[in-house]
Amino acid sequence: MTIHKEGRTLLFILLIILFVLNWAVGFYFPQALVLQNIAIGISLVFYLIILQFFRLPIFVVQKNDQHVIAPADGKVVVIEETLESEYFNSKRKQISIFMSPVNVHVNRMPVTGVISFFKYHTGKYLVAWHPKSSTENERTTVVTKMKNGTEILFRQIAGALARRIKCYVKEGQVLEQGDEFGFIKFGSRVDIFLPLEAKVNVKIGDKTTGGKTVLAEL
Secondary structure, three states: OEEOHHHHHHHHHHHHHHHHHHHHHHHHOOOOHHHHHHHHHHHHHHHHHHHHHOEEOOOOOOOOOOEEEOOOOEEEEEEEEEEEOOOOOEEEEEEEEEEOOOOOOEEEOOOOEEEEEEEEEOOEOOOOOOOOHHHHEOEEEEEEEOOOOOEEEEEEEOOOOOOOEEEOOOOOOEEOOOOEEEEEOOOEEEEEEEOOOOEEOOOOOOEEOOOOOEEEEO
């Protein structure tokens, strides 16, 4: 387990701020030991909460060209056949994973392939489980083309708390299954669109682990 690069600067600045605040409490209220202890306790808990937002588990990804692995930690909230109108303009199987603030926020490649399409969209900040969040919220759309020609589309979607999406890919880039492709601060949602013939291995309510859980088989 390590700390993700997206959180290192924030955590350092926050540490300084909390240190200064606790020093100020001790300086201005030198006799108020209870108040000092409360301030230290609140600061510690708050810092640990923010720290866990940016944790980065280290593990070996079990790669398999027939498997589509979860791009994020979270809970499966949507499994349905739907029309994907941004890139495919045809029906696909959609699986959506809701990332809560307590989940790991790293996003990982569900398959190995070449990035054939990438687009960032500005948008709203509806709650991530809102039906229109997939098309109206701030989001990125990424399409990966596998060696056999199959294309998989996945979409990072900002929610009410997640006001910043980071996506590290560019068109033409080759990435391996399980590689980190992005990060969503403070949770949100990731949609993935699969061919209709894909066999879905999860059900609504299942918990997923990014880079480990097998969502579907191709």
